[in-house]
Amino acid sequence: MKQNQLxxxxxxxxxxxxxxxxxxxxxxxxxxxxxxxxxxxxxxxxYNIIQEMQDTGVIRGYEDNTFRPNxxxxxxxxxxxxxRALQINKITLKKISNFVQPKDLSIDSPxxxxxxxxxxxxxxxxDYLGNVNPNKAITRGEMAKILTIAFNLEVKADxxxxxxxxxxxxxxxxxxxxxxxxxGYEDNTFKLAGSLTRLHYVLFMHRAMNxxxxxxxxxxxxxxxxxxxxxxxxxxASGKATIKYSEWSYEDIIKKxxxxxxxxxxxxxxxxxQIAQSISGKNTIAPAIQIEKKAxxxxxxxxxxxxxxxxxxxxxxxxxxxxxxxxxxxxxWAIDTGKxxxxxxxxxxxxxRGGFIEYRGKSNRMPPESKAxxxxxxxxxxxxxxxxxxxxxxxxxxxxxxxRAIVEEIMAANGHGFTSGVSIHKESRDxxxxxxxxxxxxxxxxxxxxxxxxxxxLRISFEEYVKIVNYVIETGEVYxxxxxxxxxxxxxxxxxxxxxxxxxx
Numbered sequence: 001m002k003q004n005q006l007x008x009x010x011x012x013x014x015x016x017x018x019x020x021x022x023x024x025x026x027x028x029x030x031x032x033x034x035x036x037x038x039x040x041x042x043x044x045x046x047y048n049i050i051q052e053m054q055d056t057g058v059i060r061g062y063e064d065n066t067f068r069p070n071x072x073x074x075x076x077x078x079x080x081x082x083x084r085a086l087q088i089n090k091i092t093l094k095k096i097s098n099f100v101q102p103k104d105l106s107i108d109s110p111x112x113x114x115x116x117x118x119x120x121x122x123x124x125x126x127d128y129l130g131n132v133n134p135n136k137a138i139t140r141g142e143m144a145k146i147l148t149i150a151f152n153l154e155v156k157a158d159x160x161x162x163x164x165x166x167x168x169x170x171x172x173x174x175x176x177x178x179x180x181x182x183x184g185y186e187d188n189t190f191k192l193a194g195s196l197t198r199l200h201y202v203l204f205m206h207r208a209m210n211x212x213x214x215x216x217x218x219x220x221x222x223x224x225x226x227x228x229x230x231x232x233x234x235x236x237a238s239g240k241a242t243i244k245y246s247e248w249s250y251e252d253i254i255k256k257x258x259x260x261x262x263x264x265x266x267x268x269x270x271x272x273x274q275i276a277q278s279i280s281g282k283n284t285i286a287p288a289i290q291i292e293k294k295a296x297x298x299x300x301x302x303x304x305x306x307x308x309x310x311x312x313x314x315x316x317x318x319x320x321x322x323x324x325x326x327x328x329x330x331x332x333w334a335i336d337t338g339k340x341x342x343x344x345x346x347x348x349x350x351x352x353r354g355g356f357i358e359y360r361g362k363s364n365r366m367p368p369e370s371k372a373x374x375x376x377x378x379x380x381x382x383x384x385x386x387x388x389x390x391x392x393x394x395x396x397x398x399x400x401x402x403x404r405a406i407v408e409e410i411m412a413a414n415g416h417g418f419t420s421g422v423s424i425h426k427e428s429r430d431x432x433x434x435x436x437x438x439x440x441x442x443x444x445x446x447x448x449x450x451x452x453x454x455x456x457x458l459r460i461s462f463e464e465y466v467k468i469v470n471y472v473i474e475t476g477e478v479y480x481x482x483x484x485x486x487x488x489x490x491x492x493x494x495x496x497x498x499x500x501x502x503x504x505x
Contacts (some may be wrong), residue, residue: 037067054243058084068435069199074110082253083114092122102132141192147208157217161190163353166265178217181207205436244332246293253291253355260338275340276347280361287358318380318495321365375470377426384493391476403487406478458484
């Protein structure tokens with residue numbers, strides 16, 4: 001590695017500065033090469049580093065000739081900066097996994113190839129919904145993994161921050177610390193879940209590319225506890241059930257939540273992780289639920305639909321099949337006791353050092369009995385696709401293939417001129433309709449309005465349409481109405497309809 005003592009010395013006291021939380025701007029998507037940045041003063045202690053990284057082509061400015069050092073860095077931009085640096089240094093990342101295109105990443109995205117490269121190298125992952133969340137803020141933990149692997153940093157000393165011990169990023173943070181890429185915060189913590197500004201990410205990158213082989217790391221002191229009045233935990237706010245301590249700051253959450261008797265930092269989390277893995281499987285993805293409410297506001301991704309902690313918890317509830325109120329109660333129990341909650345293949349525990357809940361797998365609960373007009377439409381999308389009872393003798397794929405062949409014969413015999421598919425997931429249709437109400441008539445229809453329109457198209461009453469739909473869902477058969485046909489695709493959770501012609505309004 002190239003040595004650069006001046007920059008190393010300048011950075012020794014800079015990278016521990018907490019990142020300022022500034023929302024990611026859509027304007028970030030349009031970076032251009034600039035001669036210099038008007039928001040980076042020549043007198044700035046970072047001026048030479050920024051200038052060097054700009055001259056080599058790693059960083060670029062914006063159309064207004066700014067660098068925006070205090071803006072929070074997104075996952076997409078982190079991928080792009082690393083990609084440029086690797087190309088300049090002629091480094092190729094080893095592919096360790098096959099690329100599966102994320103649902104929220106278009107092939108036309110300017111970040112597509114950069115994100116793809118990092119995903120193939122195991123440096124970026126999708127969430128449980130299959131989204132890579134390109135606009136979401138990258139965390140310090142993710143940064144540690146990316147830089148360590150990208151620039152082949154080795155662990156030179158077995159020192160680790162207490163709030164990192166036992167986490168999935170432990171070895172990566174060790175590598176950063178033992179190579180003087182990070183010094184941590186003034187309270188001797190690293191803050192894995194914290195975000196990064198554009199400036200700090202570039203400084204970390206610069207240090208990773210300019211390590212000093214003679215550097216010798218020193219032991220990390222225990223975290224400094226701030227003497228302050230203990231906050232009051234509230235389990236309810238505005239009459240709504242919520243997670244205890246969620247109104248606290250991140251610092252208070254990781255330092256002041258009462259620990260269970262006999263708690264030993266790191267060892268406790270390691271033991272709970274082993275228990276969770278034994279229940280849910282060692283390789284099961286383990287998403288995190290941040291206790292701090294503001295974390296969701298600061299890291300809001302417009303593409304994910306997650307705006308609040310409550311939004312996220314509702315998705316977790318749907319995915320794990322644990323009712324929302326019960327999920328809150330389980331989380332609060334885990335925080336209070338320090339124990340692992342287990343149910344079937346579902347496990348959940350609280351990481352006191354990181355201030356987050358880690359959960360794995362899902363319960364084996366059946367959804368509540370459907371009371372909807374169109375049966376099962378009040379279930380979650382996943383339950384619709386996986387839990388609706390199949391007819392006797394059902395074989396996935398073969399059943400759908402057989403029904404398609406039957407429909408083709410009906411269409412040919414009766415001169416059907418159209419075919420359409422519609423999801424029976426009521427909630428997603430109603431949410432979509434609310435977005436377009438008053439703009440586009442068809443897009444503004446809620447679930448019932450859409451179903452009524454389909455009945456109108458097929459020239460039957462709504463009551464008759466509902467009976468036929470429930471019949472095909474229950475029996476798996478194709479309904480042949482001569483002028484139309486209806487059948488249900490269990491694999492996709494979709495109704496398919498054909499008819500003679502569209503009956504337009």
